[in-house]
Amino acid sequence: MILVEGIGPLATIQDLGRPGWFDSGVGVAGAADCGSLRLANRLVGNPEGAAAIEVLLGGLVLRALRHHTMAVTGAPAPATVDGMPVGAASLLELEAGQTLRLGLAETGLRSYVAVRGGIDVAPVLGSRSRDTMSGIGPEPLRPGDRLPIGPVPPAIPIVDVAPVATSTDEILTVRALLGPRDDWFTDATALFDGEWAVSTDIDRIGARLDRRSGPPLERRIRDELRTEGMALGSIQVPPSGQPVVFLADHPITGGYPVIGVVVDADVDAVAQARPGRIVRFRPAG
Incomplete structure (x- = not known):
């Protein structure tokens, strides 16, 4: 206990x-x-x-x-x-x-x-x-x-300390795949141009990003989008043009187009990014 x-x-x-x-x-x-x-x-x-x-x-x-x-x-x-x-x-x-x-x-x-x-x-x-x-x-x-604490497991810890890689880079590089709604934007590759900054609007649901440099994300299709399923790491773009990276407690459906999805291996890093942290998206693969 x-x-x-x-x-x-x-x-x-x-x-x-x-x-x-x-x-x-x-x-x-x-x-x-x-x-x-x-x-x-x-x-x-x-x-x-x-x-x-x-x-x-x-x-x-x-x-x-x-x-x-x-x-x-x-x-x-x-x-x-x-x-x-x-x-x-x-x-x-x-x-x-x-x-x-x-x-x-x-x-x-x-x-x-x-x-x-x-x-x-x-x-x-x-x-x-x-x-x-x-x-x-x-x-x-x-x-x-x-x-309350559960029963002690049979496995025995085999190390006293684990080396953990830490990054002192000011810029967080995040890999992403375009889609499924990248065709709703005039130039979806603008996601990878310039830099973004993590806004103060961040919690376990998602991290909203502000454009720091580079072109805006402009909608080509202005129609309303039917509600679709949302995956962990989805980069949803509301009318404001400020993308939101969905994190652990994200909604399972949404009505704004998803321009891309952060690869699973980089979602943890986004979840640890403080407001003001600079983010650059890079194509995965």
Whole structure:
């Protein structure tokens, strides 16, 4: 059992989501940065899809009520155990009464805290993820919450720390494939020209981009588009011309044309991009 003493801006329970419910109008949701969730779980010996805590910007404070093995990955929020600094992406052994505290992340948006055994709240439609758009899944964490931890898995952690590649590049390069509605634009390749900037309008649903340099995305077809299915990473272009990259809690349908789709391997990076981060799209392949 773990006691939540502080949460920062937002902390939710996330796993790898609930696929298979599109016909009921329910999206997948799950961790915004799946790679960081998987790494945190591997570090503590959990299955990759075990439920963990997704922390926006930092500020989480957890008190262990018994011995727990934990790990913190994702956005590099400075972590301490009882005031002593501990490494990122490393195994943390907390005894009963000890406190893990995350400071403000230096870069990125979302950190992940995994506990050996996984966060064992009741699943909804087969997942423990919070879908912030639909309201499905466990409520966002609040101070005073007590989180049950599942049985310790048979796998034994085999590393103390994992090397994590970090980028200091000011510009985030994102690969995308044009379509399915690129023909609705006068020149869809304008997506790849110039630079975009992540706006302040970003959450688990999507990241809106502002044009920083380069030509605008101009509609060639002005007709209304029938509602269509939306995939993770879809780049939807509303009438404003500001594209939105759909993230974990995106709607499963939409009525604006999708000019392209971000490749799966780059969606995690978009989910970690802070407002003001410069983005360049590049053709995939």
